[in-house]
Amino acid sequence: MAKQSTKKNDKKKDKKLTTKNVSKVIQKKVPKKLVKKVQPKKTVLAKKKVVVKKTQKKLVVKAVPVKKVVPKKAKVAPAKKQVSKKQNAKEQKVDKQSKSKVLKPVTPKADATPKVPGKFAAYTLDQYQAYLKAIKDWSSKTNQEIKDNLRKNLQSMTGNKDELLNKIADGIVLGSIPRCPHCFGGRPKFNQATGSYFCVGYRDDTDFKFCNKVITSLDRTPWQV
Numbered sequence: 168m169a170k171q172s173t174k175k176n177d178k179k180k181d182k183k184l185t186t187k188n189v190s191k192v193i194q195k196k197v198p199k200k201l202v203k204k205v206q207p208k209k210t211v212l213a214k215k216k217v218v219v220k221k222t223q224k225k226l227v228v229k230a231v232p233v234k235k236v237v238p239k240k241a242k243v244a245p246a247k248k249q250v251s252k253k254q255n256a257k258e259q260k261v262d263k264q265s266k267s268k269v270l271k272p273v274t275p276k277a278d279a280t281p282k283v284p285g286k287f288a289a290y291t292l293d294q295y296q297a298y299l300k301a302i303k304d305w306s307s308k309t310n311q312e313i314k315d316n317l318r319k320n321l322q323s324m325t326g327n328k329d330e331l332l333n334k335i336a337d338g339i340v341l342g343s344i345p346r347c348p349h350c351f352g353g354r355p356k357f358n359q360a361t362g363s364y365f366c367v368g369y370r371d372d373t374d375f376k377f378c379n380k381v382i383t384s385l386d387r388t389p390w391q392v
Contacts, residue, residue: 289362294340301336320391323354342387350378355385 283295290298305313313331314324320343322334337357344364347353352369364382368375
């Protein structure tokens with residue numbers, strides 16, 4: 168009897184253990200169900216439909232006055248003048264003659280005689296040509312050679328090559344310019360357009376003495392080449 172009771176007790180223990188193990192496994196595998204909170208739905212008020220009543224406009228048709236159409240009178244074309252055969256023949260001859268004549272352009276005759284430009288109006292034509300020849304001859308010279316010749320004739324030696332050539336060509340044509348008859352120290356400058364002379368003055372040892380005189384004519388001495 169004692170053995171049977173022990174066996175029963177052992178079986179009961181085994182059943183309890185198995186039930187506990189199974190419950191643990193089930194608890195691990197099966198997660199707890201999440202319970203969602205159900206929020207009450209908001210009640211939305213239905214919008215009322217606004218019905219716009221369309222008003223039909225009454226069309227008023229105005230009666231258009233009918234204009235009376237007056238038929239235009241047909242214009243009568245003037246009768247053509249009868250032209251004789253002789254007049255037609257004359258007109259044809261005149262047309263042919265006018266077509267045959269072609270006006271040629273008139274070319275103005277070139278003035279062969281050379282003229283002195285206004286810038287050198289103080290020179291005669293021969294003097295102006297001699298002036299151009301002197302510039303051509305001395306343009307191949309150096310500035311120092313031109314200055315040496317100007318110094319020989321007691322003329323000013325200032326300026327660039329164009330100014331030096333102008334001085335030496337003017338001296339060769341008209342002669343060397345003397346001292347000013349008013350201040351007796353300055354060397355007047357010749358105006359090639361008017362033919363007059365103008366003296367600015369001259370420099371003394373320390374000061375510059377102004378003259379500012381206009382001289383109509385001077386006696387020049389022959390140029391020494």
